[in-house]
Amino acid sequence: MDIIVPRSISGFPEWLPEERIVELKLIDIIRSNFERYGFSPIETPAIENKEILLAKGGNDKEIYGLRRLTGDEEEEDREIALHFDLTVPLARYVAQNYQKLSFPFRRYQIQKVWRGERPQSGRFREFYQCDIDVIGDGELSLLTDAEIPSIIYRIFKEMNIGSFIIRINNRKILQGYLQSLEIFDEKIPVVLRLIDKLEKIGVQRVSSELIEITGLSDFSAKQLIEFASLDYSNEQIIKILRDMKVNEMFDLGVRELATVTEHMVALGVPEEYFRISIGAVRGLDYYTGTTYETVHVDHPGIGSICSGGRFDNLASYFTEKKLPGVGISIGLTRLFSRLLRANILQTGPSTPASVLVTSLDSNRIISYMQIATKLRDAGLNTEVYFEPKKISVQLKYANQKGFAFVVIAGSSEFEKGTVQLKNLKTGEQREISENNISSTINKELDELKRAGF
Amino acid sequence: MDIIVPRSISGFPEWLPEERIVELKLIDIIRSNFERYGFSPIETPAIENKEILLAKGGNDKEIYGLRRLTGDEEEEDREIALHFDLTVPLARYVAQNYQKLSFPFRRYQIQKVWRGERPQSGRFREFYQCDIDVIGDGELSLLTDAEIPSIIYRIFKEMNIGSFIIRINNRKILQGYLQSLEIFDEKIPVVLRLIDKLEKIGVQRVSSELIEITGLSDFSAKQLIEFASLDYSNEQIIKILRDMKVNEMFDLGVRELATVTEHMVALGVPEEYFRISIGAVRGLDYYTGTTYETVHVDHPGIGSICSGGRFDNLASYFTEKKLPGVGISIGLTRLFSRLLRANILQTGPSTPASVLVTSLDSNRIISYMQIATKLRDAGLNTEVYFEPKKISVQLKYANQKGFAFVVIAGSSEFEKGTVQLKNLKTGEQREISENNISSTINKELDELKRAGF
Numbered sequence: 001m002d003i004i005v006p007r008s009i010s011g012f013p014e015w016l017p018e019e020r021i022v023e024l025k026l027i028d029i030i031r032s033n034f035e036r037y038g039f040s041p042i043e044t045p046a047i048e049n050k051e052i053l054l055a056k057g058g059n060d061k062e063i064y065g066l067r068r069l070t071g072d073e074e075e076e077d078r079e080i081a082l083h084f085d086l087t088v089p090l091a092r093y094v095a096q097n098y099q100k101l102s103f104p105f106r107r108y109q110i111q112k113v114w115r116g117e118r119p120q121s122g123r124f125r126e127f128y129q130c131d132i133d134v135i136g137d138g139e140l141s142l143l144t145d146a147e148i149p150s151i152i153y154r155i156f157k158e159m160n161i162g163s164f165i166i167r168i169n170n171r172k173i174l175q176g177y178l179q180s181l182e183i184f185d186e187k188i189p190v191v192l193r194l195i196d197k198l199e200k201i202g203v204q205r206v207s208s209e210l211i212e213i214t215g216l217s218d219f220s221a222k223q224l225i226e227f228a229s230l231d232y233s234n235e236q237i238i239k240i241l242r243d244m245k246v247n248e249m250f251d252l253g254v255r256e257l258a259t260v261t262e263h264m265v266a267l268g269v270p271e272e273y274f275r276i277s278i279g280a281v282r283g284l285d286y287y288t289g290t291t292y293e294t295v296h297v298d299h300p301g302i303g304s305i306c307s308g309g310r311f312d313n314l315a316s317y318f319t320e321k322k323l324p325g326v327g328i329s330i331g332l333t334r335l336f337s338r339l340l341r342a343n344i345l346q347t348g349p350s351t352p353a354s355v356l357v358t359s360l361d362s363n364r365i366i367s368y369m370q371i372a373t374k375l376r377d378a379g380l381n382t383e384v385y386f387e388p389k390k391i392s393v394q395l396k397y398a399n400q401k402g403f404a405f406v407v408i409a410g411s412s413e414f415e416k417g418t419v420q421l422k423n424l425k426t427g428e429q430r431e432i433s434e435n436n437i438s439s440t441i442n443k444e445l446d447e448l449k450r451a452g453f
Numbered sequence: 454m455d456i457i458v459p460r461s462i463s464g465f466p467e468w469l470p471e472e473r474i475v476e477l478k479l480i481d482i483i484r485s486n487f488e489r490y491g492f493s494p495i496e497t498p499a500i501e502n503k504e505i506l507l508a509k510g511g512n513d514k515e516i517y518g519l520r521r522l523t524g525d526e527e528e529e530d531r532e533i534a535l536h537f538d539l540t541v542p543l544a545r546y547v548a549q550n551y552q553k554l555s556f557p558f559r560r561y562q563i564q565k566v567w568r569g570e571r572p573q574s575g576r577f578r579e580f581y582q583c584d585i586d587v588i589g590d591g592e593l594s595l596l597t598d599a600e601i602p603s604i605i606y607r608i609f610k611e612m613n614i615g616s617f618i619i620r621i622n623n624r625k626i627l628q629g630y631l632q633s634l635e636i637f638d639e640k641i642p643v644v645l646r647l648i649d650k651l652e653k654i655g656v657q658r659v660s661s662e663l664i665e666i667t668g669l670s671d672f673s674a675k676q677l678i679e680f681a682s683l684d685y686s687n688e689q690i691i692k693i694l695r696d697m698k699v700n701e702m703f704d705l706g707v708r709e710l711a712t713v714t715e716h717m718v719a720l721g722v723p724e725e726y727f728r729i730s731i732g733a734v735r736g737l738d739y740y741t742g743t744t745y746e747t748v749h750v751d752h753p754g755i756g757s758i759c760s761g762g763r764f765d766n767l768a769s770y771f772t773e774k775k776l777p778g779v780g781i782s783i784g785l786t787r788l789f790s791r792l793l794r795a796n797i798l799q800t801g802p803s804t805p806a807s808v809l810v811t812s813l814d815s816n817r818i819i820s821y822m823q824i825a826t827k828l829r830d831a832g833l834n835t836e837v838y839f840e841p842k843k844i845s846v847q848l849k850y851a852n853q854k855g856f857a858f859v860v861i862a863g864s865s866e867f868e869k870g871t872v873q874l875k876n877l878k879t880g881e882q883r884e885i886s887e888n889n890i891s892s893t894i895n896k897e898l899d900e901l902k903r904a905g906f
Contacts, residue, residue, distance in 0.1 A: 003772065005771070014546070020493075038804055038835060039805070041805070043468070045579050047462065049462060066519060102850055116521055141841070143837075353488070382491060383491030
C-alpha cells in the first residue's frame with residue numbers, strides 16, 4: 001500500500017500535547033475571568049451565509065467559501081462560508097435573537113476563525129479569537145467602558161506573562177483635533193494610518209506625508225505629531241487635554257476618557273498598567289469612542305495582544321434597532337505561539353494526570369485498578385500502566401510524560417497493605433499505607449505547587 | 454439602508470446563552486473525566502489536506518471543500534477541506550508526530566466536525582465530537598479496553614441524564630460464528646447489517662433475507678438469529694459462550710470479552726450499567742475486537758450516544774508502524790439537542806454570574822464597583838448594573854437572567870456600612886454588613902445547591 005506522508009499546512013497551527021495543555025490553561029483563564037464579570041457564553045456556527053459575512057464589506061478575498069468536494073453541488077453550498085471574525089456573527093445573533101435576549105447583553109465567545117491570508121510572518125489562517133462585548137438596547141452606560149480594561153488586566157496578570165500596558169484612548173479626541181485643522185471625512189482614516197506609523201517610519205517622513213496629503217502648514221503638522229506623541233502620566237495628560245479646549249467633539253472625548261480612566265482605577269487596574277495614548281489609533285475606523293490596545297512591554301513586536309473599543313451601532317445591517325456596544329478581542333493563537341517561542345510560557349508535562357500507577361505484577365492488575373479508582377474518586381487525575389513491561393520502562397514513560405508521582409506495589413507491599421510512593425519531582429520514595437495515598441499525594445502536590453514545580 | 458434579515462442555516466445548530474451554558478457544562482464534565490483518566494488534550498486544525506481525508510475512503514460527497522470566495526483561487530485552496538471526524542486527523546497526527554509522542558498515547562479531542570449531509574431528521578452538518586483513544590506502539594494491552602467503559606459510565610452518571618446501558622461486544626465472536634457457517638469476507642458486513650435491523654424489521658424478514666443472501670438452511674438462520682439475540686445476565690452469557698466452543702476465532706473473542714467485562718467491574722462499572730449484546734454490531738466493519746455502544750434507556754430513539762471499539766491499526770495509510778488502539782466518540786451535539794428537547798436537561802440562568810450589584814445612586818457608582826471587585830476577588834461571578842434605570846427595572850433584569858442574588862445599597866446602607874442582600878431563589882431579603890457579603894453569599898449558594906436550585 002502507498003503511504004501518504006502527512007505534512008502540516010502552512011498557516012494552520014497544531015500543537016503537541018504539552019503545548020496544547022498550556023494553551024488550554026490560557027483559554028481556561030480567559031473564560032473564567034469573562035465569567036467572573038458576568039459575561040454569558042455563546043457559540044455561533046463556524047459557517048454563516050455569505051451575505052451576512054459580506055454585509056459590512058468583509059474582505060471577500062480572505063473569506064473561505066465552501067464547496068462540495070465532488071458530486072452535485074447544492075445551491076445552498078455556494079451561499080455559505082467560514083466566519084473570519086466573531087463580531088459579524090455576534091451582530092447577526094443579536095439581531096436574530098433580539099426578543100429573547102436581556103439587555104445590556106454581555107456575551108463572550110471563544111472560537112476559531114479562518115482567514116485566507118498569505119501565511120507570512122507568523123500570520124495564521126486558522127486561529128482562536130476570545131471576544132467579549134456588552135451590547136446595549138438603544139443606549140449603554142459609559143461606565144461599561146471602564147470595566148473592560150479591568151478584565152484585560154486580570155487575565156494577563158493571571159497568565160503571568162510579564163509586563164504589559166493597556167493603551168487607552170478616545171477616538172473623539174483626535175477626531176476633534178483634526179476637525180479643528182479642517183481635516184474631515186475620508187481624510188481622517190488616512191491621517192490616522194499615518195500617525196500609526198510614527199514609530200515605524202519616524203517623525204520626518206510622517207510629517208512630510210502629512211503635509212502632502214492635508215496641505216497643513218509645517219507648524220500645524222509638527223503640532224499634530226507632538227500632540228499624538230504626548231507622553232506624560234495619565235493624570236498630567238488629562239490635565240493637558242482639559243486645558244486645550246479645542247472644540248466640542250474634542251471636549252466630549254476628553255470628558256469620556258477622564259470618566260473611564262477614573263473608574264478603571266476603582267475597578268482595580270493599577271495606574272502603572274495603563275497609559276493614555278493619543279497616538280494609539282489602530283482600528284479607529286470602526287470605533288467611535290473609547291479604544292483599547294494592549295502591548296507586551298518586553299515583546300512589543302507581538303503587536304497588540306488585546307484590542308477593542310466602543311462602537312455606536314453593532315448590527316445596522318441586520319436590524320433597525322440601535323445597538324451600541326463596547327468590547328475587546330484577544331488574538332490567542334498569535335499571543336500563545338509568540339510567548340511560547342519567546343520562552344515566556346514554558347511547556348511542562350504532556351499529560352494532565354499527576355499520578356501513574358505502575359503494574360509490577362500482572363496477577364495484581366485488579367488491585368492496581370482499584371488503587372487508581374480510589375485516587376480518581378479523590379479527584380486526582382490518574383493513569384494505570386497496563387502494558388506488561390519492566391518497571392524501568394514504566395518509570396521512563398512516567399518521566400517522559402511528566403507525572404509528578406508514581407505508585408509502585410509488589411507482593412511484599414500488598415501483604416502489608418502499603419505502596420511505594422515516588423515523587424518524581426523531588427526523587428523521594430517512601431512506603432505509605434494504601435489508605436493514605438490520595439491524602440499524601442494531595443499534600444505533596446500542594447507543596448510542589450508552592451515550590452513552583 | 455437595506456436590512457439583511459438574518460436566518461439560521463439548516464443543520465448548523467446555535468443556542469441561546471441559557472442553552473449554551475448547559476452544553477458547556479456537559480463539555481466540562483466530559484473533559485474533566487477524560488483528564489481524570491490521564492488522557493492528554495490535542496487539537497487538530499479544522500482543515501486538512503484532501504488526500505488525508507480521502508485516504509481511508511472518506512465519503513467525498515459529505516466533505517466540505519474550500520474555495521476562495523472571489524479573486525484568484527490559489528492552487529493550495531483546492532487541496533484542503535474541513536475534517537468530517539476526529540479519527541482521521543488523529544491518525545495523521547500520530548503518524549506525523551510519532552517520534553515526539555510517548556506510547557501508549559492517550560489523547561482526547563473535543564472539537565466540531567462538518568459533514569455535508571442532507572439535514573434531515575435531526576442530523577447536523579456541524580457538530581461536536583468528543584473522542585478518546587489509546588494508541589499503542591506495536592501492541593496495546595487488552596486491559597485498556599476495560600478502562601473505556603468506566604469513563605463512559607462516569608461521564609453519563611455525572612451528567613445526570615437518567616438510565617443508560619453500555620452494550621459491550623467483541624467482533625471476533627460473531628465473525629467466528631459466521632465463519633463456522635462458511636460465511637466469509639465481503640458477505641460478513643452484509644450479514645451484520647441485516648442483524649442490526651432485527652429490532653426494526655423483525656425476525657421474519659431478517660431470516661428470509663439471510664437465507665437469500667447466504668444460502669443458509671432455515672435451521673441455521675434461526676440459530677444465528679437466536680444467537681445474535683441472546684438476552685441473559687452478563688455472567689450467564691459468558692458461560693453460554695464459553696460452552697459453545699465454535700472455533701478459534703470465536704473462543705479468542707469470548708476470552709477477550711470475559712477479560713474486559715471482569716475488569717470493568719473492578720474499575721467501578723456496576724453490573725446493571727452494561728450488557729453483553731452479541732447483536733450490537735454497528736460499526737463492526739471498522740473494529741476488530743471489543744466494541745461499545747451506549748443507549749439511553751428511556752430514549753432509545755436517540756441512537757447510540759457513545760460508540761467505539763478496538764482497532765488493529767490506526768494509521769496504515771500514513772505510516773508503516775503498526776498502531777493498534779481503542780477508543781470512543783460521544784456525539785455531543787445530537788445528544789444535547791435531544792436531551793434538551795426531551796426535557797431531560799433543563800436550562801437555568803442565562804448568565805454564569807450569581808450576583809448582580811444594582812446601582813441605586815449614580816453618585817455611588819465607585820462604591821458599587823468596589824463591592825463587585827471584592828466579590829470577584831472572593832471567586833464570585835458578579836455583574837454590576839451600570840444603566841441609570843429604576844430599581845424595579847434592575848430587579849426585572851436580575852430575574853430574567855436568573856441571578857441568585859442581588860445586592861442593593863442606598864445612602865442609608867452606605868452610612869451604616871451595610872447592604873441589602875436579596876436571595877432571588879427564596880425571596881428573602883436582609884441587611885448585612887458590607888464585610889460579610891461574599892461569605893454570606895457563598896454560604897447561601899451552598900444551601901441553594903443542596904436544595905437543588
